[in-house]
Amino acid sequence: MQFVTFILVYPFIWLFSIMPFRVLYFISDCFYYLIYYIIGYRRKTVKSNLKLVFTEKSDDEISSITKKFYRHFVDIFIEMIKAFTISEKEMLKRYKFTNIETIQDLEKKNKSILLLGSHYGNWEWIFCLNLYMKYNGYAVIKKLKNPYFDKKIRKNRGRYNTSIVPTIEIFKTIEDNTKNNILSIYGFLSDQSPKINKAHHWSTFLGVHVPIITGSELLAKKNNLTVVNFSTQKVKRGYYETTFKVLAENPNDFKDYDITDNYLRELEKSIYAQPEYYFWTHKRFKHKNKGPVAVGSRQ
Numbered sequence: 001m002q003f004v005t006f007i008l009v010y011p012f013i014w015l016f017s018i019m020p021f022r023v024l025y026f027i028s029d030c031f032y033y034l035i036y037y038i039i040g041y042r043r044k045t046v047k048s049n050l051k052l053v054f055t056e057k058s059d060d061e062i063s064s065i066t067k068k069f070y071r072h073f074v075d076i077f078i079e080m081i082k083a084f085t086i087s088e089k090e091m092l093k094r095y096k097f098t099n100i101e102t103i104q105d106l107e108k109k110n111k112s113i114l115l116l117g118s119h120y121g122n123w124e125w126i127f128c129l130n131l132y133m134k135y136n137g138y139a140v141i142k143k144l145k146n147p148y149f150d151k152k153i154r155k156n157r158g159r160y161n162t163s164i165v166p167t168i169e170i171f172k173t174i175e176d177n178t179k180n181n182i183l184s185i186y187g188f189l190s191d192q193s194p195k196i197n198k199a200h201h202w203s204t205f206l207g208v209h210v211p212i213i214t215g216s217e218l219l220a221k222k223n224n225l226t227v228v229n230f231s232t233q234k235v236k237r238g239y240y241e242t243t244f245k246v247l248a249e250n251p252n253d254f255k256d257y258d259i260t261d262n263y264l265r266e267l268e269k270s271i272y273a274q275p276e277y278y279f280w281t282h283k284r285f286k287h288k289n290k291g292p293v294a295v296g297s298r299q
Contacts (some may be wrong), residue, residue, distance in 0.1 A: 017083075097244070126187065
């Protein structure tokens, strides 16, 4: 049944992908009205998250951000599909790096990197980073239930010499590469909410006291990986700029969870500046106020 689903659906995805951007964004506008006004997909969750974080904003301001978010939300899925057939030239025109020398300098120092990002801006096109470096690139993703779609998406995301590794396998991959001195860069998205029974660290994120994922920092310290944050800003529709910032060149010089908290502060800067580009459909605050109370957090 999974194979049947794949062969019935994928041709439509491919045909959709080869359409020019102007047509795709017209379709995106149509889907925006359907998803926001008619279906109302997770609209209550989005507004609830925004009201929790931006307590000073009026209902009209929250509604304005919500609508802008849903336009971007649909665009991201359109761009995700477009990535199946987009040319390398078009990709590099639309997705630029403001300070690629940060990565290249670490490469010259033979420093393997743990690259931390979030569901902000466009994280789907970051795979073209490998075109600018010699690192062995690895992206960590959850395995899809349909093995045929999983294989196709892995192949697509690996177009720029990036290896796609399931979460369960990344630990061994990093340990093996570290042991064999294989210069590598590992990409993680670390802004989701962990399971509460596995939360080792609670901190303030966007003014709310929540459990925080810390696995990336633990991996960096165990394998002496330089931790670099990447932040992607939307310049205009379909165009992005990503900026890198070294959070810890020598991670073991930092106290536990300081690197993680610094990563959160960088993410907060982007969200406060342009909140419509964060993935508000996530139930990021579902465990708020269930852990040890932090000074300055909202209860």
